[in-house]
Amino acid sequence: MATQVDGEKIIEFDVRTDEMLVNMGPQHPSTHGVLRLVLRTDGELVSEVTPHIGYLHRCAEKIGENLTPRQWIPYTDRMDYLAGMNMNLGWALCVEKLLSHTLSDKAKHLRVIIAELGRIASHLVGMGAYGLDLGTFSPFLYAFREREKILDLFEEVCGARLTYSYITPGGATADLPQGWLQKCEAFLSELEPIISDYHALLTTNAIFIKRTCAIGVLTPEMAIDYGCSGPVLRGSGVDYDLRRDGEERYTDMYDGYAFEVIVERDGHYPKDHNYPPVPVDAILGDCWHRFYVRMLEVMQSIDILRQAMDRYSTASGDYGEPIKLTTKLPKGEVYLETEAPRGQMGFYLLSDGSGSIPWRVRARSSSFCNLSVCPEICRGVPIADIPAIVGSLDIVMGEIDR
Amino acid sequence: MAGDKFLTNLQKRFGDKITGSNLGAIDPWIEVSPAGLVEVCRFLRDDADLRFDYLNCITAVDYLETDPKKAAKTGWDPHLEVVYHLSSIRKKHTIVVKVKLPRWKDDEEGELPELDSVSGIWSTADWHEREVYDLSGIRFLGHPNLRRILCPEDWVGYPLRKDYEMPLDYHGIRGR
Structure with missing residues (x-):
């Protein structure tokens, strides 16, 4: 040669x-x-x-046509099994929308606490697993060390570590236990300084930058066209986050919270933190930006969590009782999307008004749409970049195949 | 989005292709005839005031009551309904578009009903229509690659139809 x-x-x-x-x-x-x-x-x-795809297909939607909404909660856990709490939340809000059920402030703040904690846990796995994809093992161990503590917190709340079924239509299955908020705060102050380690390990690591910058570039037009959502959409510079732009029933939960959507505007990310700088090689919409948005969202979630804990401890009302198993569903159909860690998770519920079992349920999965863009952005790249691109989409097959 | 103005505007433009609507529902919806679907969708995406650039979800609902006693009371004839959830990232509003289809083409059992694909308008529809084809049995005309997506390619039947029966056996694997 x-x-x-x-x-x-x-x-x-x-x-x-x-x-x-x-x-x-x-x-x-x-x-x-x-x-x-x-x-x-x-x-x-x-x-x-x-x-x-389809190797994990269980046809949860068909199962949902034979169960009452409360019985279907465990199936939502098993969709995005890395963010079970956020899946529960999406379904609970959807059912409440059909029932026109309103929650007390306390229940709302409780849900924000749980959802943001779930987001941190999910992004930590996303980060660690992305390191694995690119051939570095240690970030995975660091990420799991911290995620383990979140799982401990969740275990204390509901007894389960992966499939929680904690947030139910009507509220939650239980209130936060005594002393839990202090433990959560202790965890957050522990996690905060560690994030700079993550940035040192991956975000600003020279090899990581070489492997991810200017690779798998997804333009904002294409991201919208393919229905991408979450960090994949925001990594392309589209300023859209359902926590701010979603339906009232959902944004109501975050009403009054101070947070800025993590997205690059006018060439820079929100400046209120000490973020590592964007490398010169990075192009908006590449793997590095998708990863970066996720990392910044962890910090953002810590902020939101602190606000939520303050509000929760002074809020009135109670945490909300789950609706009865046999609650009759009114005739009608609703669709509701929430901002899950991986993107917009939507649930559709249609009832013919004949009883407590819905006529049709449907789950719109964010990873499903995010993955569908993969043939477009993987065209013409070396084989070694394929894991880098697919990993940066941060997909969970349980959610794609449902 | 001004509700009534939006609807009269649509009706003026498309006439009887808009076959129904309910803007007072929890999620406001319009119903479109199968022949007018692509045209209406293209308008919804491109119109400067609407800009529905984001297709959230495509769902097919099978309206069939298999219990003959209950079937008499339902108030509808058996049919399929395809539901499109649209939203606009720029304008931050949403709309639901529905299309009614017969359960079988020309009422001949086994012949899948046909509907024009909107995958040329939103690429999201590509996989979503494949999923609807796979699970609910609707053939999308003009779709670039209409194959089963979640079930194996040799799967028989459409699981989300109400009269679907689980196969007893699949390649030697016992079904129930």
């Missing part, structure tokens, strides 16, 4: 490559669960990516 060095570029001669189909997954360690990608490659370059 003759090579010729032309400036910095090395041109290879006499290397004949054939087109080849490469199967990645469903058990490849960097496919985030049972995702199968079929790559059409020519040498190192990938010309086409075809995702094949």
Whole structure:
């Protein structure tokens, strides 16, 4: 093989490559669960990516047609199993919307606390697993060390560590236990200084920057066209967050909270924190920006959590009782989306008014839409960049396949 | 979004292609005839005041009461309904578009009903329509790649139809 060095570029001669189909997954360690990608490659370059999904399909929607809304809560846990609390919240709000149920302030603040804690836990896994995708193991251990503490907090609240079924239509299954807020505050003050470690390990790491900057660039138009949401949408510079822009029933929870949507505006991110700078190589919408938005959202969630805990401890009312198992559903249909860690999680509920079992339920999954953009942004990249791009979308297969 | 003005504007433009509406519902909806769907959707996306640039979700609902005793009381004939949830990132408003379809094309059991694809308008529709095809059995005309997406490609039947029966056996795996 003759090579010729032309400036910095090395041109290879006499290397004949054939087109080849490469199967990645469903058990490849960097496919985030049972995702199968079929790559059409020519040498190192990938010309086409075809995702094949459905390996975790349980048809939760069909199950939902045979259960009452409260019985279906555990199935929502198992959709995005890394953010079970946020899934519960989406479903609970949807059912409450149909029932026109209003909550006390205390219940709302409780939900904000739980949802933001869930967001931190989910983003920590997203960060750690992304490190794994790129071949570094240690951030994963750091991330799980902190996530473990959140799971301990959740365990104290509802007894479960992964599938909580804690937030129910009508409120929650229990109030926060005595002394929990102090423990949560202690955890937050522990977590806050550690975040700079994460930035040192990944965000500002030279190898990480090389692997993620200017790779898998998703333009804002394409992100909207494909229905991307959450950090994937905001990483492309679209200023949209349902916590601010969503339905009243949902934004009501965050009413009066001081927070700024994490997105790059006029060339910079919100400046109220000591964030690491954006590398010069990064292009808005690339893998690095998606990752960065997630990291900043962890800090943002810590802020929101502190505000929520203050409000919760002085709020009136109680945490809300779950609706009865046999509550009759009025005739009608509702659709509600919430800002889950991975994006906009929507639930659709249709009742014919005949009893407590809905006629149709539907879950709109954020990862499903986020993954559907993958063939577009994976075109023409080297094989080694595929895990970097798919990892940056931070998908959970349980949610995609439902 | 001014409700009534929006509706009269649509009706003036599309006439009888707008077959129904309820802007007072919890989620306001309009109903469109299958033939007018793509045209109306394109207008909803491109009109300067509406700008529904974001397709949230496509759902198919099967209206079929399998219990003959209850069927008499339902008040509707068996049919399918496809529900499109749209929103606008720029204008921050939402709308629901519905389309009614027969359960089978020409009432011939096994022949899937057909509907024009909106995947040329919102790319989100690509996978969502595949999912609806897979689980509810609606053929989308003009879709670039209409294959099953969640179920295996050799799966028989459409699980989210109300008269669906779980197969007893799939490649030697016992179903129930």
